Amino acid sequence: MKSLVFGILTLLMAASAAAQPSLRPRPPREYQIAQGPVATAPLNERANGGPNCTDISVTGQCIRAAGSAAKQWSGFAAVGAFAVPEFDGSKDHQVVPLLAGQANYGNYYAAMRGLEASANIIDSPTFNLGPVLRFRFGRDDGIDNTTLARLRPINDALEAGLFASYRIPNVYKPGDGYELRTTLVQDITGSHDGFLWSASLGYDVPLSQKLRLGGGVSTSYASGHYMQSYFSIDADNSLRSGLPVYEAKAGFNDVGASLRANYAFNQRWGVIGIVGASRFIGDAADSPIVTQEGSDYQVIGGAGVSYRF
Numbered sequence: 001m002k003s004l005v006f007g008i009l010t011l012l013m014a015a016s017a018a019a020q021p022s023l024r025p026r027p028p029r030e031y032q033i034a035q036g037p038v039a040t041a042p043l044n045e046r047a048n049g050g051p052n053c054t055d056i057s058v059t060g061q062c063i064r065a066a067g068s069a070a071k072q073w074s075g076f077a078a079v080g081a082f083a084v085p086e087f088d089g090s091k092d093h094q095v096v097p098l099l100a101g102q103a104n105y106g107n108y109y110a111a112m113r114g115l116e117a118s119a120n121i122i123d124s125p126t127f128n129l130g131p132v133l134r135f136r137f138g139r140d141d142g143i144d145n146t147t148l149a150r151l152r153p154i155n156d157a158l159e160a161g162l163f164a165s166y167r168i169p170n171v172y173k174p175g176d177g178y179e180l181r182t183t184l185v186q187d188i189t190g191s192h193d194g195f196l197w198s199a200s201l202g203y204d205v206p207l208s209q210k211l212r213l214g215g216g217v218s219t220s221y222a223s224g225h226y227m228q229s230y231f232s233i234d235a236d237n238s239l240r241s242g243l244p245v246y247e248a249k250a251g252f253n254d255v256g257a258s259l260r261a262n263y264a265f266n267q268r269w270g271v272i273g274i275v276g277a278s279r280f281i282g283d284a285a286d287s288p289i290v291t292q293e294g295s296d297y298q299v300i301g302g303a304g305v306s307y308r309f
Contacts, residue, residue, distance in 0.1 A: 080304020194226025
């Protein structure tokens with residue numbers, strides 16, 4: 001579920017960047033939260049078959065003279081709230097802050113979205129590649145579920161890795177686009193000692209100069225160490241909780257989808273909203289943590305305010 005949250009925040013913040021009309025250079029890409037399609041109109045993409053432009057509006061219209069990607073600073077920030085499951089497999093929800101920001105210099109950028117930081121190190125308007133750092137909350141006796149609270153605690157984790165994304169712009173109309181993204185992260189703190197690989201495909205489209213809609217689908221693959229930490233029940237945890245012994249093995253563990261909307265009041269201020277859902281599959285779906293004490297369907301939703309500079 002955390003991978004879905006990371007992916008959705010990526011989509012959400014990307015949509016925030018794209019939906020605000022401005023005469024400033026547009027941020028070249030999205031940020032993810034892991035795993036999600038970009039909703040921005042990159043610098044230098046060809047609008048209506050014309051020359052490359054240093055500025056492109058939400059509708060894809062070239063609004064500046066032709067030229068190479070301008071090395072200028074731009075960016076945005078967003079704040080809001082999200083309702084998310086308390087932990088992977090939980091049927092209980094908690095409200096968490098939505099904090100995100102991105103600073104762009106030409107096609108390069110550094111971004112913070114929720115619990116993930118990333119940076120694009122490739123000077124390209126359609127292909128991005130760079131490092132990712134992700135914080136993952138653990139599970140302890142402070143959760144609402146009294147049965148799972150008796151399990152051995154799982155410490156918070158810091159995961160590091162790489163992401164890559166590729167955008168196909170102006171597919172059906174100026175300003176729209178498909179985005180394919182993949183992320184691979186590995187625990188570097190010894191909390192679960194595993195890795196996660198995720199992939200997503202999304203599409204976004206401007207409906208007007210102020211409104212942009214988008215959606216995407218995603219999936220993730222988890223290593224054996226990750227699955228053992230979050231979905232397995234060994235003999236000790238079985239005695240602690242009363243749940244049956246269960247061994248979860250590596251494999252694809254979820255599929256998800258999301259819808260999002262962004263409305264811009266003016267060149268700087270806008271509002272964002274998103275809903276998303278995922279379903280556990282494979283060994284994750286069969287874990288007693290999910291089948292007896294949780295839910296195999298995980299739903300999130302949130303809204304926020306964005307500011308572009």
